[in-house]
Amino acid sequence: MLxxxxxxxxxxxxxxxxxSGEETEYHLxxxxxxxxxxxxxxxxxxxxxxxxxxxxxxxxxxxGIPSQVQAPLRCDVCxxxxxxxxxxxxxxxxxxxxxxxxRLNALLRRIxxxxxxxxxxxxxxxxxVQRRRRLEQLRKQLNQAIAAERYEEAAHLRDQIRQLExxxxx
Amino acid sequence: MSLSDFMQQAMSRWMKGGGPQDDxxxxxxxxxARNLQDLPFPILQTDVHAxxxxxxxxxxxxxxxxxxxxxxxxxxxxxMSQLDRHVLVEKHLISKDLAxxxxxxxxxxxxxxxxxxxxxxxxxxxxxxIMPGFRLTEAWQLANAMDDALxxxxxxxxxxxxxxxxxCPTNVGTGIRASVMMHLPGLVLSGQxxxxxxxxxxxxxxxxxLYGEGSxxxxxxxxxxxxxxxxxxxxxxxxxxxxxxxxxxxxxxAARRALLQQxxxxxxxxxxxxxxxxxxxxxxDSKESLQRLSDVRLGIDLGIIKGVSAGILQxxxxxxxPAFLQKYYGQELGPSERxxxxxxxxxxxxxxxxxxx
Ligand SMILES: [Zn+2]
Ligand SMILES: [Zn+2]
Numbered sequence: 159m160l161x162x163x164x165x166x167x168x169x170x171x172x173x174x175x176x177x178s179g180e181e182t183e184y185h186l187x188x189x190x191x192x193x194x195x196x197x198x199x200x201x202x203x204x205x206x207x208x209x210x211x212x213x214x215x216x217x218x219x220x221x222g223i224p225s226q227v228q229a230p231l232r233c234d235v236c237x238x239x240x241x242x243x244x245x246x247x248x249x250x251x252x253x254x255x256x257x258x259x260x261r262l263n264a265l266l267r268r269i270x271x272x273x274x275x276x277x278x279x280x281x282x283x284x285x286x287v288q289r290r291r292r293l294e295q296l297r298k299q300l301n302q303a304i305a306a307e308r309y310e311e312a313a314h315l316r317d318q319i320r321q322l323e324x325x326x327x328x
Numbered sequence: 329m330s331l332s333d334f335m336q337q338a339m340s341r342w343m344k345g346g347g348p349q350d351d352x353x354x355x356x357x358x359x360x361a362r363n364l365q366d367l368p369f370p371i372l373q374t375d376v377h378a379x380x381x382x383x384x385x386x387x388x389x390x391x392x393x394x395x396x397x398x399x400x401x402x403x404x405x406x407x408m409s410q411l412d413r414h415v416l417v418e419k420h421l422i423s424k425d426l427a428x429x430x431x432x433x434x435x436x437x438x439x440x441x442x443x444x445x446x447x448x449x450x451x452x453x454x455x456x457x458i459m460p461g462f463r464l465t466e467a468w469q470l471a472n473a474m475d476d477a478l479x480x481x482x483x484x485x486x487x488x489x490x491x492x493x494x495x496c497p498t499n500v501g502t503g504i505r506a507s508v509m510m511h512l513p514g515l516v517l518s519g520q521x522x523x524x525x526x527x528x529x530x531x532x533x534x535x536x537x538l539y540g541e542g543s544x545x546x547x548x549x550x551x552x553x554x555x556x557x558x559x560x561x562x563x564x565x566x567x568x569x570x571x572x573x574x575x576x577x578x579x580x581x582a583a584r585r586a587l588l589q590q591x592x593x594x595x596x597x598x599x600x601x602x603x604x605x606x607x608x609x610x611x612x613d614s615k616e617s618l619q620r621l622s623d624v625r626l627g628i629d630l631g632i633i634k635g636v637s638a639g640i641l642q643x644x645x646x647x648x649x650p651a652f653l654q655k656y657y658g659q660e661l662g663p664s665e666r667x668x669x670x671x672x673x674x675x676x677x678x679x680x681x682x683x684x685x
Pocket of ligand 2: 234238249250251252253254
């Protein structure tokens with residue numbers, strides 16, 4: 159087998175790379191393998207993107223509706239279309255994430271380890287998240303309490319959850 | 329200006345070395361991407377948008393919460409010469425993309441060059457901390473403190489589910505890129521490096537050469553960084569990277585010990601030959617100088633060469649880059665002229681240490 163990179167020398171180094179469950183193989187000669195660090199990173203990017211494009215562009219045309227009838231998916235804030243996004247690999251504005259939401263989950267699952275942020279939450283912009291994380295935690299405790307038939311504790315947790323929900327206007 | 333004066337002035341804190349396991353980890357770097365609400369990302373920016381971002385950041389920088397994190401300088405890319413911008417790239421303080429972003433780009437630099445903020449690169453803000461040695465957690469704490477201080481003044485684009493919104497979906501969530509620059513001559517010389525690096529890439533980390541994308545792993549220097557930014561917390565990302573890096577360090581140490589035990593003469597010959605060439609050569613291209621510097625640094629770490637400071641690897645790796653050379657000699661230099669000046673600079677630098685001794 160010839161080296162995938164220089165197409166000159168025999169491939170003697172065989173690499174596998176797995177990200178988010180997606181496995182890719184590389185076959186390189188000794189020389190290219192020594193210089194590979196960055197080449198692989200680039201190949202991965204190209205791979206990810208081509209892959210997700212071909213995958214995503216096909217997934218969500220609703221059955222029965224010819225796809226050319228649908229208006230192109232477009233961000234109503236910055237005007238970028240989904241097609242433009244896939245061409246450049248960059249969003250136009252923060253709102254694009256909302257505008258392209260229907261197609262984003264599949265994309266994010268492919269390039270990230272999940273579709274939900276679990277890291278730092280900013281003090282000002284993140285109040286809602288902090289409340290949501292607290293609620294999730296309380297609901298988990300509630301389920302555990304019910305499962306263990308600790309009904310007094312469960313009632314107490316239910317009150318806490320109700321309070322928190324009311325405070326956030328649910 | 330003498331070389332030692334120039335170095336005093338021109339070197340970033342990270343280039344001076346020090347810190348945990350700095351015989352193998354040259355630097356630890358944290359970079360976090362942030363964007364402002366309600367403004368298009370730099371890719372769709374007009375002049376008005378760009379000015380808005382710059383003035384918002386400048387105002388935020390003036391706040392006491394930010395000021396207590398150090399003394400900062402601000403410069404727009406268009407106010408800097410191309411040479412000065414590329415010196416910052418070579419010192420790993422800004423990206424090549426920012427250096428090329430002449431019209432809208434700007435940079436904030438702490439006076440010790442440990443922290444920098446790139447403005448209007450791919451994202452509105454990229455806060456970066458770079459420290460010598462294996463200090464990812466410390467670097468994250470400082471970047472995090474700057475992030476908190478700025479968030480107090482700037483409305484960040486943050487989504488309840490997706491986290492910090494970034495121009496590229498590969499950065500969304502935490503927006504964090506943690507990386508370490510490693511010197512791995514033992515693994516390269518013993519032929520284990522490919523196996524190691526392929527193992528590293530299997531756990532979702534990326535390996536690159538000295539100057540990131542598009543650069544080769546010259547001088548046995550590798551950058552290892554996280555790939556995933558969404559679904560794991562900053563601490564998880566840093567811990568995961570750290571534990572893999574620690575394993576690489578252990579393997580590198582074992583490889584060095586084995587080389588010394590099994591091939592001492594070959595190794596000593598290689599190291600001393602490289603030292604001799606660096607000390608006397610009259611022309612030196614950048615690839616050869618990186619390789620020779622790597623050999624000499626290995627010799628210093630193993631006690632084969634004495635009286636030369638270990639820091640020469642990172643010092644000279646950066647100072648022999650094209651922009652830095654031209655900065656030092658104060659003139660434009662073509663490639664072949666650079667090879668001559670590079671050799672001269674390296675000889676001068678080595679003489680500095682032998683005089684000290
Ligand atoms: Zn090849
Ligand atoms: Zn948009």
